Amino acid sequence: MERIRPEDIDRARALIDAGDYAALDALLEPLHSADVADILGELEIDQQRVCLKRLGTERAAEVLTELDSKSGQALLQLLSDREVVDLIEELPSDDAADLISNLPAAKTERIEALLPSEDRDDIHELLEFGPETAGGLMQVEHVWVHEDATIQDAIDFVRRMAEEVENPQRVYVVNANEQLVGVLSIMDLVLKAPDIRVRDVMERNVVSVPVDMDQEQVAALFSRYDEFSMPVVDAEQRLVGRITVDDIIDVMEEEATEDISHIAGTSDEEFGETSFVRVSGIRLPWLIMGFVGEMVGAFVMSRYQASIATFVVLAFFIPLIVATAGNHGMQAAIVAVREIALGQASLVHVGRRILKEMQVAFLNSVVLGLLLFSFVYLWRHDTALGVLLWGSLTLTILVASLIGAAVPLLLHRWRVDPAVATGPFITVSNDVIGMAIYLTLATAYLKSH
């Protein structure tokens, strides 16, 4: 398959402007719809519209699902209701529901009125599930047979459904109550004798997903069981749809982006956001939170004004103590958050996890303390200051690591997303605590001499 090159974009633009549609078709034909979407993303909206029309309805629908949601919306605004309906009818129900949910309300209503009632019901059903649940991820199209059917019946059914169900991986088997009782692979249809009953050859151990399960847990199931698609069931174990692994890959990218964004003190909404005002608006709440914390820190430090004024050298090491506290807190917190996300953090082992973090902290404080002591001794020839700093550093590292490790684990136990704790929150609280430890010890030392 061809990949796009930057010159393809220029070429597409030139061909559209010249009205050379045959050459445009030849350019787009061998490309994957994801690549066509990339080209479209670089064109003016009128050029996009021309391109889309040249693709034919089926291809155009595929390309639409690959466009980012803003470009997609803008483009759909340009099309007539009839054209939008034709596109939606080409799409699997999950993509159709996503597309419709992004349209303005008035257009949605007109479009829905034009859809065949069956498609409308499917889409309505899907829109009722939370977007981050199994129901929000699934498509209602799937291939199923009754357990009393034969392999030949299954083949005939798959043949009828071939147009509608993309890439069927499995044929799900249900009983008289529509409950999921087994599964066949498409390979079974090739390999088994046509007159065998499905119930006699089906695999009875099926991993299924409850329709209200959170998407992060669904992704963990796919990862754990190495499945390519999974059936979705309602509370009565009735088969309602299927989730395919390509959607799970998107979920995993989304969840990793979300966690990484929280560490940075921003949100995954900023990705793809082109307005710098909105990006600033997304980041500022986190920054202001950290900022207010640091103002409290300035206030705390002013209480030690006398010590600093008598012994200015104390001030030189404040950023070092503060940064070390911040680094240790972040390491402990980020590792804990990642273990939770990977499902490796067992709630019964919280104590063990924190103990390990404290052991690491102690060892680090010995090494870093020795380094700091040597530096201070060589620079200032002051043993007392060296000892004071070593002591402050040790205490600061221990406290920062304890907070860093414990807060995410506790939040997770209280069912709050622990990733929100890892960013500015832990850094700033550790900054202020580290500074207070250092200056308190320093003041106590100065008073005793």
Add this chain to the structure above:
Amino acid sequence: MERIRPEDIDRARALIDAGDYAALDALLEPLHSADVADILGELEIDQQRVCLKRLGTERAAEVLTELDSKSGQALLQLLSDREVVDLIEELPSDDAADLISNLPAAKTERIEALLPSEDRDDIHELLEFGPETAGGLMQVEHVWVHEDATIQDAIDFVRRMAEEVENPQRVYVVNANEQLVGVLSIMDLVLKAPDIRVRDVMERNVVSVPVDMDQEQVAALFSRYDEFSMPVVDAEQRLVGRITVDDIIDVMEEEATEDISHIAGTSDEEFGETSFVRVSGIRLPWLIMGFVGEMVGAFVMSRYQASIATFVVLAFFIPLIVATAGNHGMQAAIVAVREIALGQASLVHVGRRILKEMQVAFLNSVVLGLLLFSFVYLWRHDTALGVLLWGSLTLTILVASLIGAAVPLLLHRWRVDPAVATGPFITVSNDVIGMAIYLTLATAYLKSH
């Protein structure tokens, strides 16, 4: 399918100790091999061995691939060479190669001598590829037909390969030179007439993966093209294997963990590491790097000793300036690194990306500067100090954001993994730079009054 409960582990332990193997079989039979591996992970090694033997060779081999590599190695040490060979013969080539690469060298040699020469060659071939390349991910087992074959030939071939190739998604089509020229889905075998020639119905646009491609890029291809499996080709376009999406899910988790670890200033090696000494050893290099930077910072600050001594209030705001620089640098860097990882960062748009980051920085500095000025004015009634801090803050934020955004993009352009730059490196350089800006401005102000 049943899921495991904590009491299953206790029950398995009790049944093994009591020698009640029939009940043990009944407990394990309905479980997925990933769940059996979880139970095994909690047992003593002798109990693990008993369990493994009860599972039968095929099941035992599956469970082995689900165990973490340390438990797996320990368990394999207890088995005879013959037993290990039997297990390896059950595995797809990629899992077999992974297992063998973790054995001690002496055992590896004995095992290889016992393997059929064909399996040995496959495994040797795989072990020669880097573990983080397409070649290291692929399995050599795949289903292929010649383009001149008929659908019936393909069905016969799939039937013969059914034992060996797990979950075939596609039948790859090759020409007389073994070059990949097309693809059929397993569905085509069900739906097309048996006497049709493969070349007449195959899909000619196949996305394939070069055998030396980096695994992160392979994952991006799967995500982009929504594929469930992809063929791997050598430099001459000859088909050499296939990669399935379940392995890609593992790669994505691994890469996200790696990036998140680098942000924290640690490495993904620490996950699953039980020795706190080794965890400390993994983190210390990053911490020491940051620490040395902060020592330089202490040195820099000592140059401004006179200013601080005359005007101690300057010191109170050092942590605030430093933390704000750190936060802005981290946000800009982490967002850039994540965009690079998701393949959203275009190298031609580096300038646009940095411009946007500078606009955000400017807006943030207006809001935060106003906040800081108000705080200082209300607290100290000192307009000059407020203006000095506002100015320092603005300059610091702009410089920190520029460094944070530019460094990862430049590293990426120079083909260095940008994630290594986001942790302590950017934080510490921004700390020192922020401090220097603030104290230089403050000293200049003090001198002019």
